[in-house]
Amino acid sequence: MSERRTDCERIYLDHAATGPLRGAAASAMAGTGPIGNPAAVHTAGRRARAMLDDAREQIAGLLGVRPLEVVFTSGGTEADNLAVLGAARRDPRPVEISAVEHAAVAGLAAPGLLGERARVLPVDGAGLVDPASIGADGAVGMVSVMAVNNETGTVQRIADCAEAAHQAGALFHTDAVQALGHIPVDLAAWGADMASFSAHKIGGPVGIGALWRRRGVDVDPIGAGGGQEAGVRSGTQLVALARGFAAALAEALDEMEESRRRWTGLRGRLVAAAGAIDGVRVDGGDDVSPSICHLSVEGARGDDLQLLLDQRGADCSTGSACHAGVSAPSQVMLAMGRSDEEASSCLRFSFGPTTTVGDIDQVARLLPDVVARARRAR
Known part of the structure; x- marks a missing residue:
């Protein structure tokens, strides 16, 4: 897929960076x-x-x-x-x-x-x-x-x-x-x-x-x-x-129990889609926030993955937004024992009140082609 979305149609999956004002x-x-x-x-x-x-x-x-x-x-x-x-x-x-x-x-x-x-x-x-x-x-x-x-x-x-x-x-x-x-x-x-x-x-x-x-x-x-x-x-x-x-x-606290159930379902959906792609792993261990899904993609650069998703109307991150614009391996991933290459191959998807099943399903449809193109770009 190579279609581009307008701003009003975009999928926003970077709530860990910031979210819409309630x-x-x-x-x-x-x-x-x-x-x-x-x-x-x-x-x-x-x-x-x-x-x-x-x-x-x-x-x-x-x-x-x-x-x-x-x-x-x-x-x-x-x-x-x-x-x-x-x-x-x-x-x-x-x-x-x-x-x-x-x-x-x-x-x-x-x-x-x-x-x-x-x-x-x-x-x-x-x-x-x-x-x-x-x-x-x-x-x-x-x-x-x-x-x-x-x-x-x-x-x-x-x-x-x-x-x-x-x-x-x-x-x-x-x-x-x-x-x-x-x-x-x-x-x-x-x-x-x-x-x-x-x-x-x-x-x-x-x-x-x-x-x-x-x-x-x-x-x-x-x-x-x-x-x-x-x-x-x-x-x-x-x-x-x-x-x-x-x-x-x-x-937020009044809604948290329901939000956690919903985010858990959304994250499980995205994890299943990512797991079907060879060389894609989910990071963070067994106990993770239900609102964050962090992926490492073998053979691809995180910056390329993010750019390709952005072109297709999906906003996500390569890691912390506080390091946006700086192309460098993730210090978090390096601390977890990853190589420089592995620590540069990451995507972070994060969910909030506006995230829908449709958003996740659309990203799941985009991921295989995005991963393939990013790997060819190396």
């Missing part, structure tokens, strides 16, 4: 009305503060935590940075991060940030951290392991990792951006000290996220300013976005 979130933001700065003491400011507090309380209630434990950020990346760097500034001991972290955490190992203080926890062929490896190389002050991998969808054993971190005398943080609204998130059961979230991954607005800090866990600011968010994050608070985040989270 109607409930749009309504909540539109209903905010003209407001003042929530840090101001005049009437307009107090009205804004009340709406911000209401949104914070709603999000905290949905997460099962205290409102004062929720720090609003600009998104998951800032929340990750604040958690890891903010804790590292208070504790000089090494920081351990998994080998399959999002760039918002993995990038903190760079010189000038954590540098030599960062230690990388290896993973197995499915991308899983062995909890026994945590603290095995000596003293550690902070451990960060993401709950659901943003490329493969692998679900980590977070409770076990948190327990191992605490036994080593360290704080434990998890990037839960891909977990929220997709798998059950129970911060108390996980035993985490901090967790990062992002609104636009669950149908909320772009530009807001949150860092949850268990009461008694302190981090230092990583930027200067007025310290509007609990003294650790500065900048004028975005009331409308906070309201949109709260509304999206409420709807």
Whole structure:
């Protein structure tokens, strides 16, 4: 097939990157009305503060935590940075991060940030951290392991990792951006000290996220300013976005059980279609997010596969959208033991509220020809 689709006919299978704004979130933001700065003491400011507090309380209630434990950020990346760097500034001991972290955490190992203080926890062929490896190389002050991998969808054993971190005398943080609204998130059961979230991954607005800090866990600011968010994050608070985040989270959690059933069926359908093509494998192991399907295609480049699908009206990813436009092997796949060639042969399909059986069936029809053409292009 070589037909091209118009924008209105396109199949969107990149929800792990971002998704459409939920109607409930749009309504909540539109209903905010003209407001003042929530840090101001005049009437307009107090009205804004009340709406911000209401949104914070709603999000905290949905997460099962205290409102004062929720720090609003600009998104998951800032929340990750604040958690890891903010804790590292208070504790000089090494920081351990998994080998399959999002760039918002993995990038903190760079010189000038954590540098030599960062230690990388290896993973197995499915991308899983062995909890026994945590603290095995000596003293550690902070451990960060993401709950659901943003490329493969692998679900980590977070409770076990948190327990191992605490036994080593360290704080434990998890990037839960891909977990929220997709798998059950129970911060108390996980035993985490901090967790990062992002609104636009669950149908909320772009530009807001949150860092949850268990009461008694302190981090230092990583930027200067007025310290509007609990003294650790500065900048004028975005009331409308906070309201949109709260509304999206409420709807996403209310629908999650049904969404998970639907995504599981969609993923199974795509896995079956991919498995019928020689040299195509499904990555991520046995415990994966139902909303992510990650494929490795022997003898093809991921960039070619993505381009061919794009030409045929299907939007997907070669991995993390945060690395879009950069043609390089996936660091996640390399950490899982793949070669450079294998780590450059990947496609990620991710599902959301708008994904249909028809979308999956159409991609299933396209895949054999796309794979064949991509292999000839090498």
